[in-house]
Amino acid sequence: MKKIIVQKFGGTSVADTEKIKNVAQTVIREKNNGNDVVVVVSAMGHTTDHLVKLANEINPNPSAREMDMLLSTGECVSIALLSMAIQATGHKAVSFNATQIGILTENVHSKARIVDIKTEKLKKNLEEGNIIVVAGFQGVTEDGEITTLGRGGSDTSAVALAAALNAERCDIYTDVEGVYTTDPRVVPNASRLDSISYEEMLELAHAGANVLHPRSVETAKQYAVPLRVRSSFKLDNMGTLILGVEKMEINRPVAGVAADLTQVRIVVREIPDTPGEAATLFSYLADENISVDMIIQSYARKEANTNDIAFTVSIDDLPKAQEVLEKVKVKLGAESVKFDDDIAKVSIIGAGMIDRPGIASTMFKTLADAGINIKMISTSEIKISCLIQKADAQKAVKALHEVFNLGCDEIAEVKGTLPDV
Amino acid sequence: MKKIIVQKFGGTSVADTEKIKNVAQTVIREKNNGNDVVVVVSAMGHTTDHLVKLANEINPNPSAREMDMLLSTGECVSIALLSMAIQATGHKAVSFNATQIGILTENVHSKARIVDIKTEKLKKNLEEGNIIVVAGFQGVTEDGEITTLGRGGSDTSAVALAAALNAERCDIYTDVEGVYTTDPRVVPNASRLDSISYEEMLELAHAGANVLHPRSVETAKQYAVPLRVRSSFKLDNMGTLILGVEKMEINRPVAGVAADLTQVRIVVREIPDTPGEAATLFSYLADENISVDMIIQSYARKEANTNDIAFTVSIDDLPKAQEVLEKVKVKLGAESVKFDDDIAKVSIIGAGMIDRPGIASTMFKTLADAGINIKMISTSEIKISCLIQKADAQKAVKALHEVFNLGCDEIAEVKGTLPDV
Numbered sequence: 086m087k088k089i090i091v092q093k094f095g096g097t098s099v100a101d102t103e104k105i106k107n108v109a110q111t112v113i114r115e116k117n118n119g120n121d122v123v124v125v126v127s128a129m130g131h132t133t134d135h136l137v138k139l140a141n142e143i144n145p146n147p148s149a150r151e152m153d154m155l156l157s158t159g160e161c162v163s164i165a166l167l168s169m170a171i172q173a174t175g176h177k178a179v180s181f182n183a184t185q186i187g188i189l190t191e192n193v194h195s196k197a198r199i200v201d202i203k204t205e206k207l208k209k210n211l212e213e214g215n216i217i218v219v220a221g222f223q224g225v226t227e228d229g230e231i232t233t234l235g236r237g238g239s240d241t242s243a244v245a246l247a248a249a250l251n252a253e254r255c256d257i258y259t260d261v262e263g264v265y266t267t268d269p270r271v272v273p274n275a276s277r278l279d280s281i282s283y284e285e286m287l288e289l290a291h292a293g294a295n296v297l298h299p300r301s302v303e304t305a306k307q308y309a310v311p312l313r314v315r316s317s318f319k320l321d322n323m324g325t326l327i328l329g330v331e332k333m334e335i336n337r338p339v340a341g342v343a344a345d346l347t348q349v350r351i352v353v354r355e356i357p358d359t360p361g362e363a364a365t366l367f368s369y370l371a372d373e374n375i376s377v378d379m380i381i382q383s384y385a386r387k388e389a390n391t392n393d394i395a396f397t398v399s400i401d402d403l404p405k406a407q408e409v410l411e412k413v414k415v416k417l418g419a420e421s422v423k424f425d426d427d428i429a430k431v432s433i434i435g436a437g438m439i440d441r442p443g444i445a446s447t448m449f450k451t452l453a454d455a456g457i458n459i460k461m462i463s464t465s466e467i468k469i470s471c472l473i474q475k476a477d478a479q480k481a482v483k484a485l486h487e488v489f490n491l492g493c494d495e496i497a498e499v500k501g502t503l504p505d506v
Numbered sequence: 507m508k509k510i511i512v513q514k515f516g517g518t519s520v521a522d523t524e525k526i527k528n529v530a531q532t533v534i535r536e537k538n539n540g541n542d543v544v545v546v547v548s549a550m551g552h553t554t555d556h557l558v559k560l561a562n563e564i565n566p567n568p569s570a571r572e573m574d575m576l577l578s579t580g581e582c583v584s585i586a587l588l589s590m591a592i593q594a595t596g597h598k599a600v601s602f603n604a605t606q607i608g609i610l611t612e613n614v615h616s617k618a619r620i621v622d623i624k625t626e627k628l629k630k631n632l633e634e635g636n637i638i639v640v641a642g643f644q645g646v647t648e649d650g651e652i653t654t655l656g657r658g659g660s661d662t663s664a665v666a667l668a669a670a671l672n673a674e675r676c677d678i679y680t681d682v683e684g685v686y687t688t689d690p691r692v693v694p695n696a697s698r699l700d701s702i703s704y705e706e707m708l709e710l711a712h713a714g715a716n717v718l719h720p721r722s723v724e725t726a727k728q729y730a731v732p733l734r735v736r737s738s739f740k741l742d743n744m745g746t747l748i749l750g751v752e753k754m755e756i757n758r759p760v761a762g763v764a765a766d767l768t769q770v771r772i773v774v775r776e777i778p779d780t781p782g783e784a785a786t787l788f789s790y791l792a793d794e795n796i797s798v799d800m801i802i803q804s805y806a807r808k809e810a811n812t813n814d815i816a817f818t819v820s821i822d823d824l825p826k827a828q829e830v831l832e833k834v835k836v837k838l839g840a841e842s843v844k845f846d847d848d849i850a851k852v853s854i855i856g857a858g859m860i861d862r863p864g865i866a867s868t869m870f871k872t873l874a875d876a877g878i879n880i881k882m883i884s885t886s887e888i889k890i891s892c893l894i895q896k897a898d899a900q901k902a903v904k905a906l907h908e909v910f911n912l913g914c915d916e917i918a919e920v921k922g923t924l925p926d927v
Contacts, residue, residue, distance in 0.1 A: 102563040136583070142523040144590040151593070154601050155586035158579040162557065165576035169565040172572070180575050184605055185650050229606050 088253040089211070090115050093125040093221065093243035097260050098317040099163050100130030102170075109170035111258065111320060112216060116176060121211045123250065125221040125243040126167055128159025149194035153223075153233045157182070160220035160239075168218045178216040181206065183223040184231065188242065190224030196235030197224050199242075202249035219246060237298020244301045248308035255310050256324075257297060258317040263325035264289065264296055266491035267342040271482050276493030278340060279323075282330035283312075285340045288434040288468040302327065330436050338444050339435035339489040344478045348378060348397040350428050350461065351406065353413070355391040355420030362417055363394060369413050375402045379430070379463040379470060391420070395461060397472070400426060428460060429478035432470040433485055445469050451488045457481055509674040510632070511536050514546040514642065514664035518681050519738040520584050521551030523591075530591035532679065532741060533637060537597060542632045544671065546642040546664040547588055549580025570615035574644075574654045578603070581641035581660075589639045599637040602627065604644040605652065609663065611645030617656030618645050620663075623670035640667060658719020665722045669729035676731050677745075678718060679738040684746035685710065685717055687912035688763040692903050697914030699761060700744075703751035704733075706761045709855040709889040723748065751857050759865050760856035760910040765899045769799060769818040771849050771882065772827065774834070776812040776841035783838055784815060790834050796823045800851070800884040800891060812841070816882060818893070821847060849881065850899035853891040854906055866890050872909045878902055 092112060099105050108126075116122045136155050140147045147155075164180035171178035187203030210217050221239030224232045234241050240257055247255035262277055264286065269275040281289070283306035290299040296314055305312045305327065315324025356362050363382060370377055380396040398406050403424070410422045431452075438444040448469055452459060457480065461472035473481055486492060513533060520526050529547075537543050557576050561568045568576075585601035592599035608624030631638050642660030645653045655662055661678055668676035683698055685707065690696040702710070704727035711720040717735055726733045726748065736745025777783050784803060791798055801817040819827050824845070831843045852873075859865040869890055873880060878901065882893035894902055907913060 102560055105564060139523055139583075139587060140590055143526060143587055144594040147590040148593055151586045151589045151601060154589075154603075155583060158582045158586075161579045161582075162560075162576060165572045165579075166560060166564055168572045168575075169561055169568045172569055173565040180572060182575075182652075185652075231603075231606075 087119065087121045087211075089121045089123060089247075089250050091123045091125065091243050091247040091250070091252045091255045092258060093239060093255065094127070094258045094317060095239065095260075096127040096130050096133070098258055099126055099128075099167065102166070105129075105163075105166050105170050106173075108167060108258075108317070109174060111317070112167075112171060113174055113176055114320070115256075116216055120253070123207065123211070123217045123219060123246055123252070124167065125219045125239055125246060126160065126163040127221050127239040128156075129163055129166075132159040132162070150230065153194045153231050156233055157220070157223040157231050160222055164218045164220045171216055171218070176216055177214050178218055179210055180218040180220075182220045183242075184225040184229065186219065188219075188224045188245070190226060190232045190234070192226045192228070192230065192232075194230075194232055197226075197232035199224055199234070199245045202245055204249050207246075207250060237300045240298055240301035241304055244304045244308075244310055244312065247310045248304065252310065254313055255305065256313045256315060257301075258315060259296065260317065261296055261314070262316040262319060262322050263314050264327070264341070266340070267482055267486050268344070271344075271479050272342075272486045272492065274492040275486065276491060277322075278325050280326045280328065281340055282436050283327060284330060284467055285434050285436050286327045288432065288465065289341050289343050297327075336437070337435060338437040338441045339433045339491065340437075341434050342482050342485045342489070342491065343432050343434065344482050345430040345432070346475060346478060347400050348428060348430055349400050349403050349406075350395060350397050350425040350472060351410065352393060352395045352423045352425070353410065353417070353419050353421075354393050354423065355389065356394060356417050357419075358390050358392050362392065365417060366394060366413055369409050369416075370398075370406065373405050373409050375406050375409070379461060379472065381461055381463065397428070397430065397461075425460075427475050428472050429475045429481070430470050430472055431478060431481045431485065432468050433489065434468045436467045438469075439466055447488060448485060451484050452481055455480055455484045457484075508540065508542045508632075510542045510544060510668075510671050512544045512546065512664050512668040512671070512673045512676040514660060514676065514678045515548070515738060516660065516680055517548040517551050517553070519679055520547055520588065523587070526550075526584075526587050526591050527594075529588060529679075529738070530595060532738070533588075533592060534595055534597055535741070536677075537637055541674070544628065544632070544638045544640060544667055544673070545588065546640045546660055546667060547581060547584040548642050548660040549577075550584055550587075553580040553583070571651065574615045574652050577654055578641070578644040578652050581643055585639045585641045592637055592639070597637060598635050599639055600631055601639040601641075603641045604663075605646040605650065607640065609640075609645045609666070611647060611653045611655070613647045613649070613651065613653075615651075615653055618647075618653035620645055620655070620666045623666055625670050628667075628671060658721045661719050661722035662725055665725045665729075665731055665733065668731045669725065673731065675734055676726065677734045677736060678722075679736060680717065681738065682717055682735070683737040683740060683743050684735050685748070685762070687761070688903055688907050689765070692765075692900050693763075693907045693913065695913040696907065697912060698743075699746050701747045701749065702761055703857050704748060705751060705888055706855050706857050707748045709853065709886065710762050710764050718748075757858070758856060759858040759862045760854045760912065761858075762855050763903050763906045763910070763912065764853050764855065765903050766851040766853070767896060767899060768821050769849060769851055770821050770824050770827075771816060771818050771846040771893060772831065773814060773816040773844045773846070774831065774838075774840050774842075775814050775844065776810060777815060777838050778840075779811050779813050783813065786838060787815060787834055788817075790830050790837075791819075791827065794826050794830050796827050796830070800882060800893065802882055802884065818849070818851065818882075846881075848896050849893050850896045850902070851891050851893055852899060852902045852906065853889050854910065855889045857888050859890075860887055868909060869906060872905050873902055876901055876905045878905075 168178040168180040190197035221242040312327040589599040589601040611618035642663040733748040
């Protein structure tokens with residue numbers, strides 16, 4: 086049995102016919118290494134935006150089912166063209182959409198989760214010597230309804246296929262050269278990490294380093310699929326390998342620094358201190374599908390017998406949260422609800438910090454020395470996050486990057502869609 | 507049980523979002539008449555041309571399988587958008603591609619024939635009050651391979667669906683107002699036919715009046731599906747109803763006059779007169795998939811013991827035919843092969859000519875009086891065709907249209923894609 090490599094190319098990598106021909110070369114290179122290759126592609130460049138625009142011209146509130154029918158066509162164009170490009174070089178290739186393979190999902194439109202992938206057709210075609218080109222981002226229900234996987238969907242398709250096929254590795258080709266210690270636009274000597282654990286990558290991703298969608302990293306972790314993030318354009322650069330922490334030698338306490346400017350802090354003040362008030366508060370938010378990130382409950386004020394609860398939500402969820410919290414305020418008898426959008430969450434992430442005391446204090450002291458006020462702190466096993474003022478975000482990232490010695494001698498080349506800081 | 511009406515809208519009818527909204531209105535109008543409606547749509551405007559261009563940039567000789575994967579996306583965009591447009595008006599609609607319904611075809615790419623259509627999902631969705639929007643032009647094999655139906659594919663999809671659902675009628679909405687007695691650009695007072703038989707329509711279509719592809723008419727005839735050709739833009743005009751000759755009262759000997767300028771005459775001269783030479787000749791052409799239209803074998807020349815065989819093929823097939831005929835010439839020991847592309851085939855068509863003698867002689871006399879030389883004649887039960895010089899085609903059509911009293915008082919309004927004469 087040959088080893089199977091799953092490759093994934095995003096929309097910018099297949100934006101025009103010249104780029105599709107380049108992708109074909111990258112695919113063939115892997116095939117010529119003696120591996121079986123399964124390629125997952127997204128829709129070409131701005132195809133999805135164009136289709137969404139057409140839909141909105143026709144119906145301001147299109148049904149999710151018809152939207153999935155519409156958007157899933159974009160990937161089908163890409164797979165056919167990439168197959169043709171591979172065939173033009175004399176190699177065998179065959180394209181499949183999600184229905185043809187059987188990438189089964191829940192019966193939910195626009196953000197379905199994959200529940201199973203049939204491998205029969207894939208294995209048969211690999212045995213026949215084909216390179217297989219698969220439409221990312223889409224799935225099919227047991228009833229034959231077409232679904233899409235939502236944000237990060239094509240990455241998730243690729244990782245799930247790699248898991249189902251027991252692939253050697255899943256290579257995510259993108260327009261950045263890998264995972265960096267921090268945003269190279271903020272810290273020019275940010276260094277590319279050769280490897281990082283799933284857990285660290287998840288914390289980095291949640292903390293705002295949107296190279297990979299957390300969902301694909303979670304799937305990779307669940308099935309122990311080694312994931313490589315690498316550049317579509319610099320093939321001699323091996324990018325960053327993401328794998329299980331047990332396979333890594335952790336010789337650094339901190340892997341990276343990230344900043345997230347997309348959150349809003351909410352404080353619900355003077356909630357009468359009765360059992361279950363936190364549960365009530367957060368179940369109301371959960372019912373509205375609002376994800377909560379940091380949560381801090383202060384000590385009860387003995388004299389008043391009330392609690393303050395502070396937490397952060399995505400700025401996208403703010404209107405919904407405001408609506409819900411008006412009701413919650415009345416329900417809990419809280420004094421007031423305050424919103425603060427002048428915040429940045431700065432985090433240091435590292436699986437190595439577990440055994441090394443003093444990392445947190447170094448972080449706090451560094452921020453203090455830089456004159457940065459900390460509004461809130463939250464920690465996990467491999468992450469420490471501080472909420473600070475937006476204006477201090479860059480300064481904080483630079484100072485933390487330096488104090489933990491994350492820089493390299495080279496100036497990183499910055500391209501593509503790194504997060505705004 | 508409600509009556510089922512199948513409607514078909516071509517690419518120009520759904521070329522942009524405004525036009526798609528107009529189509530939605532036409533669909534709803536039929537639904538509001540109390541009928542169940544199944545709508546078949548083609549790809550938007552120039553979508554197919556654009557996709558073909560992309561494919562050619564990537565691979566000058568793309569595989570038919572991947573081409574079908576690519577082109578089938580165009581109709582899937584249209585069905586999603588039309589469903590959204592119908593839903594925007596408050597009606598229930600659901601779109602299906604060929605795979606979802608089970609429009610089963612032979613396992614042939616780019617010109618598959620429909621072998622069966624599953625009606626379970628369609629009937630269930632009609633019962634639930636949905637307007638069903640179906641992707642035309644595409645099918646699926648038993649193995650789940652995506653196929654396309656080739657030229658006239660969406661018309662054929664619509665007629666086959668109407669047959670499978672035992673529909674009351676199949677309405678083909680197009681950019682012409684119906685079937686005319688001849689090309690209104692040649693004869694301004696050409697009249698729209700209220701009704702015409704399948705057979706007449708087939709002969710008209712083969713003779714060059716390309717309002718409908720013959721294939722869809724043949725399917726309609728086979729399953730006795732009444733077919734209406736009507737304008738997308740003038741809904742008060744009922745167009746032309748095409749139906750079985752047994753349901754018509756034929757009160758006119760000639761229904762229409764057509765000219766076809768896309769043929770080439772080929773004469774194979776002095777073939778030694780042995781049994782089977784015609785079979786040999788045409789089986790060679792059939793092996794190369796070359797369709798032959800008119801065939802004339804002259805009387806054997808007794809003195810030389812040879813035959814001349816003349817026939818016509820489509821000008822598109824000429825290069826292939828020339829290649830084949832070089833071999834055939836040697837094989838049969840023929841003296842020479844001559845090609846003549848300065849020809850037009852002018853035909854009069856009418857189911858009423860069967861019982862009325864003198865139609866053929868009227869045709870020949872009319873052409874003679876107009877000073878037009880006849881190069882070849884061929885007849886069927888309901889058609890008489892004469893091969894003449896290209897330059898005489900317009901004059902011939904005008905003269906025949908007049909002698910058979912086909913004109914009306916009004917000047918036909920000419921739009922869209924009538925055949926060039």
